Structure formats: C-alpha cells, structure tokens
Amino acid sequence: MLLRHHDAANLAAECARCGVRSASVCAVVPDEDIEQLATYTQHLEFEAGQTFINQDEPAEDFFVVTEGHARLCTLMPDGRRQVTGFASPGQFLGLAADGNYAFNAEALTPLKLCRVTRHGLKLLMSQFPQLEQRLLTEASRELSVAQGRMLLLGRKTARERLASFLTEHAGMAACRDVIVLPMTRTDIADYLGLTIETVSRTLNALRRDGLIEIDHVTRIRLLDRPALEDIAAGGA
Amino acid sequence: MLLRHHDAANLAAECARCGVRSASVCAVVPDEDIEQLATYTQHLEFEAGQTFINQDEPAEDFFVVTEGHARLCTLMPDGRRQVTGFASPGQFLGLAADGNYAFNAEALTPLKLCRVTRHGLKLLMSQFPQLEQRLLTEASRELSVAQGRMLLLGRKTARERLASFLTEHAGMAACRDVIVLPMTRTDIADYLGLTIETVSRTLNALRRDGLIEIDHVTRIRLLDRPALEDIAAGGA
DNA sequence: TGCTCGCCTTGACCTAAATCAAACGGGTTG
DNA sequence: CAACCCGTTTGATTTAGGTCAAGGCGAGCA
Numbered sequence: 001m002l003l004r005h006h007d008a009a010n011l012a013a014e015c016a017r018c019g020v021r022s023a024s025v026c027a028v029v030p031d032e033d034i035e036q037l038a039t040y041t042q043h044l045e046f047e048a049g050q051t052f053i054n055q056d057e058p059a060e061d062f063f064v065v066t067e068g069h070a071r072l073c074t075l076m077p078d079g080r081r082q083v084t085g086f087a088s089p090g091q092f093l094g095l096a097a098d099g100n101y102a103f104n105a106e107a108l109t110p111l112k113l114c115r116v117t118r119h120g121l122k123l124l125m126s127q128f129p130q131l132e133q134r135l136l137t138e139a140s141r142e143l144s145v146a147q148g149r150m151l152l153l154g155r156k157t158a159r160e161r162l163a164s165f166l167t168e169h170a171g172m173a174a175c176r177d178v179i180v181l182p183m184t185r186t187d188i189a190d191y192l193g194l195t196i197e198t199v200s201r202t203l204n205a206l207r208r209d210g211l212i213e214i215d216h217v218t219r220i221r222l223l224d225r226p227a228l229e230d231i232a233a234g235g236a
Numbered sequence: 237m238l239l240r241h242h243d244a245a246n247l248a249a250e251c252a253r254c255g256v257r258s259a260s261v262c263a264v265v266p267d268e269d270i271e272q273l274a275t276y277t278q279h280l281e282f283e284a285g286q287t288f289i290n291q292d293e294p295a296e297d298f299f300v301v302t303e304g305h306a307r308l309c310t311l312m313p314d315g316r317r318q319v320t321g322f323a324s325p326g327q328f329l330g331l332a333a334d335g336n337y338a339f340n341a342e343a344l345t346p347l348k349l350c351r352v353t354r355h356g357l358k359l360l361m362s363q364f365p366q367l368e369q370r371l372l373t374e375a376s377r378e379l380s381v382a383q384g385r386m387l388l389l390g391r392k393t394a395r396e397r398l399a400s401f402l403t404e405h406a407g408m409a410a411c412r413d414v415i416v417l418p419m420t421r422t423d424i425a426d427y428l429g430l431t432i433e434t435v436s437r438t439l440n441a442l443r444r445d446g447l448i449e450i451d452h453v454t455r456i457r458l459l460d461r462p463a464l465e466d467i468a469a470g471g472a
Numbered sequence: 473t474g475c476t477c478g479c480c481t482t483g484a485c486c487t488a489a490a491t492c493a494a495a496c497g498g499g500t501t502g
Numbered sequence: 503c504a505a506c507c508c509g510t511t512t513g514a515t516t517t518a519g520g521t522c523a524a525g526g527c528g529a530g531c532a
Binding site: 421 | 510511
C-alpha cells in the first residue's frame with residue numbers, strides 16, 4: 001500500500017482511499033469535502049537528519065510517509081537510545097501517541113510526508129469509516145511486529161538479531177537478495193539492542209561463513225537466504 | 237475500564253458500551269440485535285495453567301478478559317520464551333492477530349473471559365462504530381507500551397528492568413505501594429528478558445538497598461517509590 | 473594529490489548477566 | 503510426620519557482548 005506524492009487535497013483523498021483499496025473512490029469525495037479536508041492536511045518535505053517528531057511533545061499531528069525513510073527512536077536521559085522502527089513509504093506515524101508522542105522521528109534520507117491534524121483525521125474517519133478500519137488493521141499489524149521485536153530484544157543472540165534484521169529488510173526490498181541500508185551502523189545497533197562494534201563483528205562473521213557479501217558498507221547481498229531465515233528463527 | 241461478569245448477551249452489549257463510556261447505552265441496543273450478537277458471543281472460564289490461545293493457530297476469535305490474569309508469550313523452537321505481556325480484567329486479546337495468532341495465552345489465575353468471533357466483532361463494530369474507535373485507541377495505547385518495552389529490553393540494566401516492572405505494577409495495583417504478583421519468577425524473567433537467578437538476585441539487591449520489602453515471594457512492598465521510578469527511567 | 477572528517481573495522485580487555493550447581497523453603501501426599 | 507516436589511535463593515564460574523583504544527577507508531574538498 002504505497003501512497004504517492006500529490007498535492008494536499010489529493011493526499012487527503014488518497015488517505016481515504018487506503019481504506020477502500022479502490023482508485024475509483026476518489027471520484028465520490030465531494031469537492032467541498034476535499035476543500036474542507038485540505039485545511040487539515042499538509043504536504044511536508046524534510047532533509048536527511050531533520051527531526052520532525054519530538055518525544056514528549058503533545059501529539060497534535062498524524063503523518064503518512066510518501067517518500068524516503070525515517071527512523072523512530074526513544075531516548076533515555078543519559079543518552080541511551082532504542083530505535084523502535086524504521087518508516088518507509090506508506091507507513092502511518094503518530095498512532096502510538098497517547099497525549100504526547102512517545103518517540104522521536106528523524107529523516108534518514110530526503111523525506112516527503114503528508115501531515116493531518118488530529119482534528120482532520122477525525123473528520124476523515126467520520127467521512128470514510130473504512131479509513132478507521134484500515135488504521136485498526138495497520139495498528140494490529142504493528143502490534144504483531146512489536147511482539148516479534150520483543151522476542152528479538154529479549155531472547156535472541158547477536159547473530160540471530162542480525163540474521164533477523166537482514167531477512168526482514170530483504171523481505172521488502174525490490175531486488176530480493178540485495179539490500180541497500182538507508183541507515184548507519186549506529187542506527188542498526190540501536191535498533192537491535194547491540195553496539196556498533198558487535199554489529200560490525202557479527203556481519204563479518206556472517207560474511208566469513210559465506211552467508212552474505214558486503215559490496216559496500218550500505219549494500220549487502222544475501223547468499224543463502226534460507227540459512228539466514230533459519231538462524232533468524234533460532235533454528236534448533 | 238473494567239468489564240464485569242455477565243451472561244453472553246449482556247457481555248456483547250458491555251463490549252459495545254466500552255466505546256461510548258455510558259451505561260445508558262445498553263438500553264438502546266434492540267433486543268433482536270442482542271439475540272443476534274449472542275450467537276457470536278460466548279462466556280468462557282479457564283483454570284490456572286490452561287492455554288486458551290495457541291501461537292500459529294488461525295486467529296478466529298477475539299477476547300475480553302473479565303476476571304483473573306493471563307500471560308501472553310511467544311516461543312522459539314528451542315524453548316526460549318519471551319513473555320510479551322500480562323492481561324488483566326478489561327484487556328482485549330487477539331487484536332495483534334494477522335491471520336494466525338502471534339502468541340500463546342495462558343491463564344495465570346482462574347480466568348473468565350468473553351469470546352467474540354471475528355464475524356461477531358465485525359457485526360458489533362458496524363452496529364457500534366464507537367467500539368471500533370475504542371479498539372483503535374486501545375491498540376494505540378498498546379503500541380506506546382510496546383515501544384517502552386523495546387527500550388527496556390534493548391537498553392536497560394537488570395536493576396532498571398526490575399524497577400520498571402515494580403513501578404508499572406504498582407501503578408495499577410489497588411493499594412498503591414503493596415503489589416501481589418500473580419506470576420512466577422520464571423514469568424517475570426521471561427517478561428524482562430533475564431534469567432530467574434538474575435531476577436532473584438536483583439530483587440534482593442533492591443531489598444538490601446532499602447527500596448523494597450519482600451513479605452512473601454509474591455508480595456512486595458515498595459518503600460521508596462520515587463527512587464524506584466528514578467531507577468526505572470535510567471535516572472542520570 | 474593529499475587533507476580531513478565521519479564512519480566503520482579490528483584488536484585487547486572487562487564486566488553484567490548467564491550458566492552450572494547446590495541447598496532451601498513450604499506446601500502437598502502417603 | 504517424613505518424603506517429595508517445585509519454585510526460589512545463593513554461590514562459583516563462564517561467556518557473550520560491551521568498553522576502550524587504535525587504525526583504516528572512502529567521500530568531499532582544496
């Protein structure tokens with residue numbers, strides 16, 4: 001479910017369309033509704049490195065990523081960091097908010113996103129009940145993912161964590177066995193609950209074992225996907 | 237938001253009421269609807285130790301806990317276990333499902349719950365749109381919680397994990413500074429990503445430091461809540 | 473072409489928590 | 503009441519991964 005780059009009003013309609021999975025539905029949104037929605041909807045762009053959601057600030061907006069990648073993380077007072085996820089095009093952000101945002105969001109690459117105010121989202125949902133359904137589905141899916149990440153962070157070894165990370169990314173990559181990582185080693189480490197040194201060492205161990213090739217720091221080729229998936233699952 | 241023990245039909249109405257937060261709404265549910273819902277709704281009881289949701293089985297039902305406590309966990313093929321959460325009265329289960337259940341659920345104490353089939357849930361949601369809204373809110377809240385647990389599992393020390401666990405449970409306990417744990421040390425360990433030995437040692441360290449008292453294995457008194465909260469947050 | 477600045481890798485060493493191994497209740501059973 | 507079981511505690515030892523400390527390497531720049 002990818003959303004493409006449009007002007008604000010069309011994005012609102014696009015948002016709505018997510019729920020019904022049919023392009024034709026755009027036509028049934030009355031013009032005056034689109035106008036009204038446009039006042040609650042906005043298209044934004046950020047450069048790599050810019051932070052657009054700040055932890056502990058009031059959660060006033062809801063976002064849909066349309067282009068680029070972002071990093072979501074939570075911080076501890078002494079600077080320890082946990083990356084809770086990476087957002088790619090089509091992903092919703094701000095759902096997890098409960099009064100205040102529970103995380104920071106920062107652009108990893110040039111980023112485009114569609115912003116909807118809380119009020120605008122309510123309006124959208126009342127006009128397109130299927131959007132609400134879609135958000136519920138999305139939230140459920142994210143909860144499943146979160147459970148998988150708890151297992152990873154609580155119980156998996158460094159090797160299993162890296163194998164999980166690689167197969168997860170290969171799963172959504174276009175060319176299925178070559179992945180290009182838009183994030184640094186530090187981001188990977190904070191995502192997997194490891195240090196950069198361990199990430200580096202473990203990737204090299206996987207390379208020595210003939211499971212991956214490291215073309216470039218950011219470009220990794222999976223040589224034996226089934227074996228990696230087996231490691232990821234903690235294959236007995 | 238606690239749900240009490242009722243017959244099946246009333247529980248369906250009760251489910252609906254969650255969304256509107258008003259007792260009077262029961263009255264507006266037409267009798268024929270109640271009858272129809274009753275065919276999709278069921279009240280169940282389990283003894284401590286019984287498993288009522290099995291990982292990887294098709295997610296056909298949706299549950300609301302009405303009495304008792306349950307444990308949710310995911311397993312790895314070699315037996316490693318991650319407890320992803322504990323369910324107490326009022327909690328929804330089965331939202332995270334995406335085709336198949338992503339976790340096991342087992343009763344920790346004698347447990348009562350209300351079961352609704354997927355179809356029944358759809359029917360309920362179409363009749364009470366506010367229920368869907370309520371579920372979305374609930375899912376968002378759980379996502380926030382999940383992010384906090386990722387930080388805990390990925391970055392906190394054993395001491396911080398136990399302090400987080402204790403303050404989290406004190407937060408919802410009736411008598412605010414004495415908590416009674418319905419789970420074993422093994423469950424706590426698997427919840428916090430530690431071993432039972434580390435849980436035991438760390439609890440005793442907190443006791444030696446005058447932060448808690450351990451009346452009984454399952455009964456813990458918090459002597460200095462602010463200090464524990466500070467430790468839990470990783471207080472600089 | 474060489475400089476510099478961020479990443480990333482590699483090596484040596486350390487430590488928090490895991491593992492292994494007894495022993496200790498405290499409740500139930502014969 | 504003794505024997506047993508199961509969950510827990512406590513102690514000794516090990517280890518996976520963290521920390522500290524050099525280097526290396528590639529991209530942008532003069």
